[in-house]
Amino acid sequence: MPLLELQHLKKYYATQKAVDDISFSIEEGTIFGLLGPNGAGKTTLLRMITGIFFPDEGQIIFDGKTFDPSNDIIKIGYMPEERGLYKKMKIGDQTIYLAQLKGLSKHEAIEKIKFWFQRLEMESWWNKKVEDLSKGMSQKLQFVTTVLHEPKLIILDEPFSGLDPLNANLIKDEIYRLAKRGATIIFSTHRMEQVEEICDQIVLINLGKKILDGSVHKIKQDFKENKFSIQLSEIPQYNSGSAFEVLETKDHKLTVKIKDGFKSNDVLQYFIQQNVNIEAFHEILPSLNDIFIRLVESTHATTRSFQKVEA
Amino acid sequence: MNKIFLVARREFLTRVQKKTFLLTTILLPLIIFLFYALIIYFSVNTGSTLNIAVADNANIFSGQIDSTDEVHFTFVQNETPESLKSKLDAGIYNGYVYVPASTNVLHTDSIQLISAKSIALLSRGRIQDAINKKLREKKLLTLNNITQSQLDSVQHDVAVKFSTVRGNEDSDTKAGFSYAVGYISGFLIYIILFIYGTMVMRGVMEEKVSRIAEVIVSSVKPFQLMMGKIFGIGAVGLVQFIIWVILVNGLFILLPVIFPGLTGHAQNLPVQPGGMAAAQATQNSGAFNELMHGLHEINFPLIIGCFIFYFLGGYLLYSSLFAAVGSAVNEDPQDAQSLLLPITMPIIFGIVIMTKAVNDPSSDLAVFGSLFPLFSPIVMMARIAHGVPDVVPYWQLAASMLFLILGFLLTTWIAAKIYRTGILLYGKKVTWKEMWKWAFRKS
Numbered sequence: 001m002p003l004l005e006l007q008h009l010k011k012y013y014a015t016q017k018a019v020d021d022i023s024f025s026i027e028e029g030t031i032f033g034l035l036g037p038n039g040a041g042k043t044t045l046l047r048m049i050t051g052i053f054f055p056d057e058g059q060i061i062f063d064g065k066t067f068d069p070s071n072d073i074i075k076i077g078y079m080p081e082e083r084g085l086y087k088k089m090k091i092g093d094q095t096i097y098l099a100q101l102k103g104l105s106k107h108e109a110i111e112k113i114k115f116w117f118q119r120l121e122m123e124s125w126w127n128k129k130v131e132d133l134s135k136g137m138s139q140k141l142q143f144v145t146t147v148l149h150e151p152k153l154i155i156l157d158e159p160f161s162g163l164d165p166l167n168a169n170l171i172k173d174e175i176y177r178l179a180k181r182g183a184t185i186i187f188s189t190h191r192m193e194q195v196e197e198i199c200d201q202i203v204l205i206n207l208g209k210k211i212l213d214g215s216v217h218k219i220k221q222d223f224k225e226n227k228f229s230i231q232l233s234e235i236p237q238y239n240s241g242s243a244f245e246v247l248e249t250k251d252h253k254l255t256v257k258i259k260d261g262f263k264s265n266d267v268l269q270y271f272i273q274q275n276v277n278i279e280a281f282h283e284i285l286p287s288l289n290d291i292f293i294r295l296v297e298s299t300h301a302t303t304r305s306f307q308k309v310e311a
Numbered sequence: 312m313n314k315i316f317l318v319a320r321r322e323f324l325t326r327v328q329k330k331t332f333l334l335t336t337i338l339l340p341l342i343i344f345l346f347y348a349l350i351i352y353f354s355v356n357t358g359s360t361l362n363i364a365v366a367d368n369a370n371i372f373s374g375q376i377d378s379t380d381e382v383h384f385t386f387v388q389n390e391t392p393e394s395l396k397s398k399l400d401a402g403i404y405n406g407y408v409y410v411p412a413s414t415n416v417l418h419t420d421s422i423q424l425i426s427a428k429s430i431a432l433l434s435r436g437r438i439q440d441a442i443n444k445k446l447r448e449k450k451l452l453t454l455n456n457i458t459q460s461q462l463d464s465v466q467h468d469v470a471v472k473f474s475t476v477r478g479n480e481d482s483d484t485k486a487g488f489s490y491a492v493g494y495i496s497g498f499l500i501y502i503i504l505f506i507y508g509t510m511v512m513r514g515v516m517e518e519k520v521s522r523i524a525e526v527i528v529s530s531v532k533p534f535q536l537m538m539g540k541i542f543g544i545g546a547v548g549l550v551q552f553i554i555w556v557i558l559v560n561g562l563f564i565l566l567p568v569i570f571p572g573l574t575g576h577a578q579n580l581p582v583q584p585g586g587m588a589a590a591q592a593t594q595n596s597g598a599f600n601e602l603m604h605g606l607h608e609i610n611f612p613l614i615i616g617c618f619i620f621y622f623l624g625g626y627l628l629y630s631s632l633f634a635a636v637g638s639a640v641n642e643d644p645q646d647a648q649s650l651l652l653p654i655t656m657p658i659i660f661g662i663v664i665m666t667k668a669v670n671d672p673s674s675d676l677a678v679f680g681s682l683f684p685l686f687s688p689i690v691m692m693a694r695i696a697h698g699v700p701d702v703v704p705y706w707q708l709a710a711s712m713l714f715l716i717l718g719f720l721l722t723t724w725i726a727a728k729i730y731r732t733g734i735l736l737y738g739k740k741v742t743w744k745e746m747w748k749w750a751f752r753k754s
């Protein structure tokens with residue numbers, strides 16, 4: 001059963017259609033990537049999912065029922081891209097306060113904060129103020145405040161910005177662990193390599209419209225161009241067959257594109273017949289980055305222009 | 312409601328725990344107190360002597376009133392009010408008392424004292440005491456077989472009416488105090504609106520600039536966040552005010568201890584036999600008690616009750632507008648200045664109307680100002696000090712309070728809509744026109 005289902009969501013501003021008829025659903029316990037260039041409408045979409053904005057049209061189904069912000073809000077943890085904390089407030093007090101706003105009692109809050117602070121080695125921070133923290137440290141704190149109340153749906157907008165690789169890995173492991181325990185995670189970013197690594201399913205939006213939806217594996221298959229890389233013990237004199245064409249030759253490595261109607265075995269067979277030793281052979285799948293760039297550029301708009309909207 | 316309380320509690324606690332809160336809360340009344348103490352100190356020791364001419368044509372003073380350091384009575388003969396007046400102008404006397412020949416000492420209720428300049432409150436007390444002391448002696452001497460009504464007449468103080476040579480009756484102590492109380496409380500509310508209003512605005516700006524607003528509104532509704540902030544800061548103001556009232560009262564109780572001279576001659580009175588002693592003590596109790604008497608004429612529970620109501624009402628009405636402006640401002644505090652103008656204008660109008668209302672509390676302008684919710688917190692205080700229900704009828708007070716509550720609901724409703732949009736909008740300079748649109752578009 002999907003945890004979250006968006007049905008024909010629309011949100012128009014005075015000068016642009018921020019979200020223009022977007023539908024998709026997210027299965028419980030998955031890590032979901034919401035991708036899109038700057039200004040695609042990601043933040044507006046997330047603000048509707050978190051109940052900050054009301055959609056102009058369309059429906060949000062959360063946990064099998066129509067989304068009711070005042071009740072469901074405590075089941076969601078949202079870490080926005082524009083995030084911050086009270087600079088002059090002590091970290092312990094601040095974390096308790098944010099947890100109480102999410103409906104935890106003070107006692108519960110303290111218990112959970114202690115658990116998380118211990119886990120992420122933050123115990124010594126309790127009486128410090130946020131202004132004493134580095135950017136990465138406050139990012140870590142922000143993550144803790146987002147997941148503290150054990151939300152069913154965790155929304156992370158650019159969670160790794162400003163984190164060093166070590167801390168980024170720490171947070172990544174926590175994200176995996178939370179997903180394994182049943183939490184659903186929406187992960188919004190434009191860092192494609194992270195998406196490829198972490199997400200089960202992605203949606204790509206641009207100009208307020210959905211342009212891609214599916215699992216990472218399936219999308220890559222859909223966009224593959226039948227490119228293969230072959231490493232040979234020696235480059236044969238004559239290396240173009242009817243089954244493929246060579247795109248690039250580098251040392252003992254060839255990049256080939258298989259022509260329509262042929263299979264990868266036809267390529268192997270060709271080199272075997274030439275009596276050349278094949279050391280490695282694998283398919284080159286397009287990176288999400290390539291797919292992203294290709295799709296966004298094909299919509300002829302990398303940045304939005306303002307237009308009058310007739311709602 | 313629970314979330315509004317949580318937000319309000321945080322706002323309250325973070326502010327109350329600051330060192331600046333303690334400093335302003337305790338230092339400010341001390342400064343005010345020192346200020347008043349200095350004024351009183353200098354007014355007690357004026358040094359100059361008032362020279363009062365007494366034209367006693369009925370011989371009710373038997374040719375002598377005890378002069379003191381500050382007031383000297385000179386008896387004159389064959390003077391008319393006109394000739395005395397010209398001597399006032401010439402500066403020979405500071406004031407005169409003219410007693411017509413027909414005056415009967417036992418049936419005198421009041422004596423007119425005309426002065427060139429308005430006479431200070433403390434000196435008035437001394438003059439009144441001196442004249443009454445003499446009259447009492449005189450009355451007792453004229454009586455042989457005392458009847459009850461005659462005894463009453465002896466104990467009954469003669470009121471000395473003070474007026475200046477230009478003929479305008481000087482306001483008596485009560486009017487003077489009403490004026491002061493009205494002016495001070497109106498002005499206090501004016502200052503409070505600004506101080507706490509900008510505090511709310513800064514708080515909203517801080518949340519927006521530090522980008523915590525979006526984190527919070529994913530947990531609470533923007534309206535709850537705004538109201539929590541307003542209530543929290545309002546509670547800070549209330550606590551501060553209550554501490555001030557207690558401190559100032561405490562210091563006023565200490566005042567006689569610090570300046571024993573003020574009440575000194577009341578305590579040093581020789582003990583007289585019988586019931587006269589008590590009467591003497593209260594009648595002769597001096598300038599300080601005159602001051603206290605003036606204060607007692609004013610209905611302080613009512614004034615303080617109304618003050619708290621108008622302070623809270625005005626604060627709630629304006630602070631939501633301040634919050635709306637705060638939500639529309641980005642990093643640049645300069646923007647706030649220009650956006651604030653439409654809010655500060657009515658407050659300043661309010662204080663202008665208040666200065667008129669305190670002089671003429673029943674004028675049309677004053678009545679309008681005390682009913683219109685944008686002005687009423689400031690203006691009504693100036694009128695209430697003059698007395699309820701003689702100057703401010705009950706219906707006006709009730710209507711003013713009702714309008715203020717309605718006004719507060721209206722501004723909050725408008726401000727909440729602006730706030731909701733503004734708090735999440737970054738990097739854009741907002742104009743009043745846009746804020747107007749946010750407030751009235753259908754949601």
